[in-house]
Amino acid sequence: MIEKTRFAPSPNGWLHLGHAYSAIFASDTAKELGGHFLLRIEDIDIGRCRPEYEQTIYEDLAWLGLTWEMPVRRQSEHFADYEAALKRLRNMGLAYPCFATRKEISDAIEASGISHARWPADPDGAPIYPGLYKDLSLSELNHLMWEGRTYAWRLDMKKALAMAETKAGGPITFLEENGGPRGQKGRLPIDPMLFGDVIIARKDVPTSYHLAVTVDDALQNVTVVTRGQDLFPATYIHRLLQVLLDLPEPRYRHHGLIRDKNGRRLSKSAKDMGLRELRMTGHTPADIRRLIGLMP
Known part of the structure; x- marks a missing residue:
């Protein structure tokens, strides 16, 4: 069996030190196993992803000294x-359309008598989704779709888990090799079940x-x-x-997160300094490895 790992960033911002750690971790794991390292571009969020971010991903990773199989998916x-x-x-009867807006969900929670905090x-x-629109009749469903309402497909989690455990012959597990x-x-x-439905x-993007x-x-x-422990x-x-769709089971290695001096994990939304800025200001790949704790 040929071992394969992957680094799968989204081109919706510049890569930062946390991404560098994750990419190097995946690449080093592939080398450890004598396998292949893949790069995948997760750009299903068409509204936020940008070509310039994608191009910089390739440049940043190449600068770090990483190589990957082609073509990139x-x-x-x-x-x-x-x-x-x-x-x-x-x-399989496991997915249903949900027309609830964020406001409707918020209003339903408020109407339940339970505070948002609780x-x-x-x-x-x-x-957790409160179940609005879950049990619509076919006529109600057709009416809402005819109106052109926006909707999301939700997984009926209780039903899906029961079906998966029946297929698996018992409780489902995964193999964690790192921690x-x-x-x-x-x-x-x-x-x-922690995620609810x-x-x-x-409606406009056939996946999540x-x-x-x-x-x-x-x-x-x-x-x-x-990938990161988050x-x-x-x-x-x-x-x-994987069980429901009869897909093979990989092994998992979740790694720690790179955090700032206050313990906050790095993120694109917080506009943490990107690899692009670091390499443009004279840092070297060896500097990056030291910054993320992969070199003394």
């Missing part, structure tokens, strides 16, 4: 693959991050998924989808 060129997976889930949130901090946020290793159970696609990466990892024969809970959804 760009998600925006493969919507048909994700749509086929979505169709399978729909045919309403359960998923691992990403978003409120989760609390140092977890080995065969670990999934708990996708998660969005897996939208969760569906796209699951399909891509299978199509690209990725054997070891390397995405550790996402593995629960991805393993669930």
Whole structure:
């Protein structure tokens, strides 16, 4: 078996030190295993992704001394693959259209008598979906679609988990080889119910991050998924989808996050200094490795 890892950035901003750590971690893992390192461009968010950011990703990684297999898979060129997976889930009766706006969801939570602060949130901090539009009749559904209302496809999590466990013959697990946020290793159970009825696609884009990466990892024969510990809970959804869609199971290596002096993890939204700026101000690849703790 040929081992394969991947680094999968989104071209919606400049890469920062956290991305450098993740890319080098994936590349080093491939070298350790005698395998191949892939680069994937996750650009399904067409509104925010920019060609100049994508070009700079290639330049930054090459500057770091990384090489990857060609061609690079760009998600925006493969919507048909994700749509086929979505169709399978729909045919299994596991996906339903949700027309709820953020305001409607917020209003429903407020009307429940439970404060927003006490309403359960998923691992990403978003409120658990309260179930609006979940049990529409066919006539109601057709009426809303005829009106042209915007909607998202949600996974009926309770039903999906029950079906997946039946297919798997018991509880679903994944193999963590590096360590989760609390140092977890080995065969670990999934708990996708923490996310509630998660969005897996939208009306205008036939996929979500969760569906796209699951399909891509299978199509690209990725054997070891390397990524930050902030995405550790996402593995629960991805393993669930792998079982439902009869996709192979990779191993996982979640790594620690690069943080600033105050303990905040780096992010594009906070406009943390990018690799582009660092290399333009005279830093070297060796400097970057020292900054992220991969060199003495």
